[in-house]
Amino acid sequence: MDPRSEVLLRQAELFQGSVLLAGLPADDLLGRLPDAHGWCWHAGDQAALDARFEGRSHFGVNAPEREFETAVVFLPKAKDLTDYLLNALASRLAGRTLYLVGEKRSGIEGAAKQLNPFGKPRKLDSARHCQLWQVTVANAPEARSLESLAQTYELPLAEGPLTVISLPGVFSHGRLDRGSALLLEHLDKLPSGHLLDFGCGAGVLGAAVKRRYPHNQLTLLDVDAFAAASSRLTLAANGLEAEVITGDGIDAAPMGLSAILSNPPFHVGVHTDYFATENLLRKAAKHLKNGGELRLVANSFLKYQPLIEEHLGVCAIKAEGQGFRIYRAKRG
Numbered sequence: 553m554d555p556r557s558e559v560l561l562r563q564a565e566l567f568q569g570s571v572l573l574a575g576l577p578a579d580d581l582l583g584r585l586p587d588a589h590g591w592c593w594h595a596g597d598q599a600a601l602d603a604r605f606e607g608r609s610h611f612g613v614n615a616p617e618r619e620f621e622t623a624v625v626f627l628p629k630a631k632d633l634t635d636y637l638l639n640a641l642a643s644r645l646a647g648r649t650l651y652l653v654g655e656k657r658s659g660i661e662g663a664a665k666q667l668n669p670f671g672k673p674r675k676l677d678s679a680r681h682c683q684l685w686q687v688t689v690a691n692a693p694e695a696r697s698l699e700s701l702a703q704t705y706e707l708p709l710a711e712g713p714l715t716v717i718s719l720p721g722v723f724s725h726g727r728l729d730r731g732s733a734l735l736l737e738h739l740d741k742l743p744s745g746h747l748l749d750f751g752c753g754a755g756v757l758g759a760a761v762k763r764r765y766p767h768n769q770l771t772l773l774d775v776d777a778f779a780a781a782s783s784r785l786t787l788a789a790n791g792l793e794a795e796v797i798t799g800d801g802i803d804a805a806p807m808g809l810s811a812i813l814s815n816p817p818f819h820v821g822v823h824t825d826y827f828a829t830e831n832l833l834r835k836a837a838k839h840l841k842n843g844g845e846l847r848l849v850a851n852s853f854l855k856y857q858p859l860i861e862e863h864l865g866v867c868a869i870k871a872e873g874q875g876f877r878i879y880r881a882k883r884g
């Protein structure tokens with residue numbers, strides 16, 4: 553059981569009614585709170601929740617339409633995503649209670665201040681390195697649209713400027729990552745056919761590639777519904793068409809690909825991110841057709857070359873700079 557769920561269950565009597573659990577972990581919490589429903593935007597967690605509690609968790613970037621008496625936000629990493637979630641839920645809880653739970657190392661103490669606009673927050677519990685906060689919503693806000701929180705920037709590319717739109721919580725929100733910038737400089741001579749942008753975030757790599765090679769079919773894949781929604785906005789802003797899918801890891805990708813491009817997830821300390829990247833390197837060959845290519849950027853300290861050579865084929869370092877490497881490997 554996730555420690556945040558354990559903290560909620562210490563006060564289980566508060567959560568017996570129709571409570572909405574926003575950003576809930578994929579553990580047994582829904583089993584312990586029979587009238588609760590989830591709101592999830594991580595495709596892997598959603599698949600696990602669906603398998604165990606069919607129909608009890610809503611997937612997407614907008615709160616479910618169904619009514620709820622109270623709601624709990626599980627503190628996400630990004631402050632602006634927390635703001636979006638709290639606003640979306642507080643706007644529907646006038647006079648009722650909104651809770652925020654999170655780990656101390658994730659900054660729950662500071663994040664609790666984000667409850668101030670709605671009323672007077674109160675710390676209810678502190679245990680398992682987590683805190684549970686509560687506010688009675690005295691000032692219910694107007695719901696802000698997600699699009700109004702989007703950030704936009706322009707990227708000068710050889711083919712003309714590319715507009716990139718990102719939503720709260722999405723990787724490199726509002727700016728271009730240095731690793732992605734390096735990969736953008738090394739997208740020449742890609743085999744044509746069906747291309748995949750793995751872990752697409754705001755869709756910057758996919759959109760740039762579609763702009764440069766318009767006759768190729770393109771799929772963008774991310775585990776996070778906010779990333780997929782951002783990619784759709786980026787594509788639309790540039791008049792580009794491609795398939796955007798949510799799914800957990802390379803297993804969710806199509807087969808018969810000509811190239812996989814990625815600035816793969818690497819966040820230190822988060823096991824699933826390492827797993828997603830290692831699994832990509834192990835299984836890229838299965839998703840690529842013969843002659844298909846994997847091209848990725850990674851921090852130079854991450855030693856991916858042996859893993860790629862073991863599972864795909866000869867792996868060249870195409871470029872190196874500012875602490876990043878571009879790897880290129882072909883399925884032989």
Ligand SMILES: C[S@@+](CC[C@H](N)C(=O)[O-])C[C@H]1O[C@@H](n2cnc3c(N)ncnc32)[C@H](O)[C@@H]1O
Nearest residue numbers: 723732751752753774775776800801815817828
């Ligand atoms: C380093 S970011 C790169 C984002 C974007 N391609 C760019 O260059 O700005 C890695 C992306 O991988 C996504 N990701 C993490 N785990 C994943 C998984 N299991 N399956 C698919 N995507 C995943 C993250 O949500 C994030 O958007």
